[in-house]
Amino acid sequence: MFRKIVIPVSYLPAAKQMLHWGAKLAGQTHSDLTLLYVATPQQAGPINIRVTHEKMTEWGVEPPSFRILREAEELVKAEGILQLDDQGREVERHSFKSLNEGLGEVHLQGINDGNIRLRLREGPVVSEILEEVEDPSYDLVLIGTRGTRGFRRNLLGTVAQDVALQSPCSVLIAKNLDKAKAILVGVTGRESSHEAVRQSVALAQALSLPIRLLAIAPTSESMERAQTYLEDGLRLVQALGGEAELVLEAGDPAKTLIQTAGEDHVLALGRTPISLMQRFFLGDISQKILDKGKCSVLIAVPSRASDSGHSD
């Protein structure tokens, strides 16, 4: 299901739990894993900042971007997904340690023949992450959320929200990830929600979490339809070798989802295909949940690559 995962890391203390999950998921699903750091370009002085960074490497001083990636690598290494040589060092496949043009990469050998990449890009955070996942072999972005509150957040949203709404692959926005006890999948009968079910099963199996399927009937007449959605969902889960608890609720979809999910679920939703104009003016349910919800959210998008083995 998941073959290549990217984790953008920016602030390590907040990313620890996410790296732990990502490494576990990559290890269990034999996926490739990319740790991405996006460095914001420095205020342009008369001479380019990379001249200074080259000097720093001459003196053996690490630029902050390298430091964060190296520390992230240590955390991932602790999860035991890196292949180590006799002396306990990581096995490097090839590396491109350069800061020129803002792109640098170190490519490590993972266990199970996977690739673990440390990658550095330079530019505006959201667009660089989106550019990275343009590569069709990516099927999941695992991204943390932190920072602003109140007015500014309402007006601007967060990096995670912008990525989630525009990403061509699935996005898991980590929030209170350490509290997650189960995966709650919102089922609607649409193909997008089937995709959410499929990805949730893969996630649940890799992380040994139970699955709960939730259908919401906005009106009392739609109760019966909601029940069918649940049964369809359950059949799909079972076909994939899983089990699920069924939950039927009535009420406003966004509010009910947020309430039921609380803090201790990973909420999985399919990304509803709505037109750009609609999204531009109205937003959609997943956006409301990203704004108000207190749990991690998986926005599932169907994979773009063919299902033949690992991609490089």
Next chain:
Amino acid sequence: MYFLRKLYPWRWLIVGFLLGAIILVLPTPDGLTPEGKRALTIAVVATLFFITEPIPLPATALLIAVFQVLLGLGTGNEVAKSFMSDSVFFIMGSLMMSVALVKQRLDRRIAYGILKMTGPYVSRILFGFAAVSALLASFIGEHTVAAMMLPVALAIFGHAQKDHPNLKNLGALLLFSVAYGTVIAGIGTPSGGARNAIMIDYWKQLADVDVSYLDWMAYAYPLVILQIPALVGVLMWTFPPEVKTLRRALVRLRREVHSEGGLSSKDIQVIVLFFMVMIGWITLSSQIGLGIVALIGASLYLLLGLVRWEDLNNGVNWGVVWLYAATISLGVQMKDSGAAEWVAGNFLGFLSIVGLDQGILLLITLSLLTVFVTHTMSAGASVAVLGPITLTIAITSGNSVLATGFATAISSAFAYMVVAGTPSSAIIYSSGHLTTKDFLKVGIRMVVVSLLILWLAMFFYWPLLGV
């Protein structure tokens, strides 16, 4: 809400163009020519873009050229010509030489020299760093020296952290001594910063006053020397160091640097060539121009194979050259169209009401205004925006054009409080060891101290030079 979110990043661009359109359709005020109003429109919108940066600064520079032609302020050829001048050559040549210098391994020798002289005491090391950074920066440009010295400071800090893992203030002290050391010295000579070259251009084009390399040094260099001990004092006061000496760190660092041996012949060529350029600036600039001397230097670096063109091409931020070219062109346009005179007249009128329109009070007011403006945009852009206005104020009010120009150019360097204020600050901030609050904390004290030193020079020293 999502609609607003999408528009949010564009807000200043929209506001800027709307503002421009509104000024253009409003009736022209008395005393302002229609051309003046159009030039002023470009200046107002460009200033807003310099402050808010909705598009990259060089893109604003391109728009300045485009709108000068579209609004009928000149033909394509005329505007193109106004973009290029000896000052722009000087900025380009100096930047290329900067990169050539940074590319060498001179920083190793400089670091070794400083540490040999200062010994292990923190206060002396800081003084050494500040003084050497200042001395070098006043000739080869502040950003060059900051780029060279930042790794040295970080290397010392790294070694010190091995003995004392919880140091914070020491890091700030070392980094600020480098960055502010270069900033206080950028005012010392015309090659200290591009803004100085811009002011020299304005003097020539707006008031027909020639200022040579040595003239500049005579006015400004004593301020550099006075500011060095002041800087060390302010730094020690703001960030009291956790340790008094760095003996063990220095032993390790000296060993590391010493193992490389003496100066190579390439190092010597680089240094000799730079000294020749400096002598050229002092002796030849009145005949062939500062810019041509700089270009001779840059060409020689390339001819002698001391630097590759690829390195120069990647190292120089050419967008900055565009920016300065555009702002100088706009400044001259403000003067020619009468817009500068109109703004200056109104501003003077306002100052005369409060009695600040003459002599030292006027200079103090203008320096305060410049310090405010330079915290909102780059120093070069501040001089470019304010220069035509402050010089016209001096001409109309009968004050010294030289003193006013120096007050503007020098106080534009005092952008200590914000990270983006000067390239040196941005460089040390990129190390990841400082917060924006650190800049505010020490910056406000430095602004006060530097302004006091400038005002003392205005009051007591410049009159001795006949201003």
